[in-house]
Amino acid sequence: MTQKKPLNPDVRSVYDRLLAHFGPQKWWPADSLLEMCVGAILTQNTSWSNVDKALHQLKEHGCLTLLALAAIDEQELARLIRSSGYFNLKARRLKAFVRFVIDGYGDLATMLASPFTRLRPALLAVYGIGPETADSILLYAAHQPVFVIDAYTTRITSRIGWVEAQVRYDDLQVLFMNHLPAEAPLFNEYHALWVMLGKDYCRPRAPRCGLCPLKSVCAEGRRSGAGA
DNA sequence: ATCCCGTTGG
DNA sequence: CCAACCGGAT
Numbered sequence: 001m002t003q004k005k006p007l008n009p010d011v012r013s014v015y016d017r018l019l020a021h022f023g024p025q026k027w028w029p030a031d032s033l034l035e036m037c038v039g040a041i042l043t044q045n046t047s048w049s050n051v052d053k054a055l056h057q058l059k060e061h062g063c064l065t066l067l068a069l070a071a072i073d074e075q076e077l078a079r080l081i082r083s084s085g086y087f088n089l090k091a092r093r094l095k096a097f098v099r100f101v102i103d104g105y106g107d108l109a110t111m112l113a114s115p116f117t118r119l120r121p122a123l124l125a126v127y128g129i130g131p132e133t134a135d136s137i138l139l140y141a142a143h144q145p146v147f148v149i150d151a152y153t154t155r156i157t158s159r160i161g162w163v164e165a166q167v168r169y170d171d172l173q174v175l176f177m178n179h180l181p182a183e184a185p186l187f188n189e190y191h192a193l194w195v196m197l198g199k200d201y202c203r204p205r206a207p208r209c210g211l212c213p214l215k216s217v218c219a220e221g222r223r224s225g226a227g228a
Numbered sequence: 229a230t231c232c233c234g235t236t237g238g
Numbered sequence: 239c240c241a242a243c244c245g246g247a248t
Contacts, residue, residue: 044245085233130246150244
């Protein structure tokens with residue numbers, strides 16, 4: 001009877017608010033496409049400051065090339081990326097990724113130029129690469145218009161009231177892609193802005209709702225005072 | 229549902 | 239001090 005009102009989040013206006021508040025983020029922070037891919041794997045469930053240290057270690061030891069990563073001993077690699085946590089696991093994952101690129105494409109540029117519909121499933125089949133890591137590489141290195149979903153995006157959109165907290169990765173991704181033009185620069189900025197909001201305002205504990213740029217459009221934010 | 233794991237922010 | 243961290247595999 002009471003048909004559930006189709007949720008129609010104003011995906012665009014929220015983007016505008018975030019952009020106005022934080023300014024352009026110009027992601028992904030990396031000096032090369034390979035560094036971007038490596039960073040995407042190292043940052044799995046790990047704060048970026050710890051990943052940044054690991055990337056510097058790799059640089060200092062000349063290990064931010066495909067051939068160097070292919071040649072280095074896995075234990076030694078694990079030691080270099082220690083600061084990023086899960087170092088044994090991530091060393092294995094980096095090795096798997098590097099082998100995937102070299103064996104399948106010869107070099108990174110060739111892999112990144114591979115058509116999206118073939119590349120995404122191929123990436124997902126690599127050990128240690130799941131949806132978020134695959135889409136990060138596709139968006140930020142291959143410049144494909146695919147929306148990246150992460151823990152921040154899920155937490156924020158569920159608090160706002162757009163989705164339930166247990167929303168599946170693909171469902172939330174479809175929501176964004178159904179409400180936005182398929183433009184890589186737009187998806188790039190939007191994801192980066194979600195991260196900024198999630199880190200500085202929409203935190204797991206003690207969210208700063210009073211200062212949040214989305215206060216007036218947020219289901220939770222409106223509870224803690226009249227939004228302007 | 230559990231494991232992987234060092235580092236930092238509240 | 240202890241959650242949380244730009245997840246993914248088993």
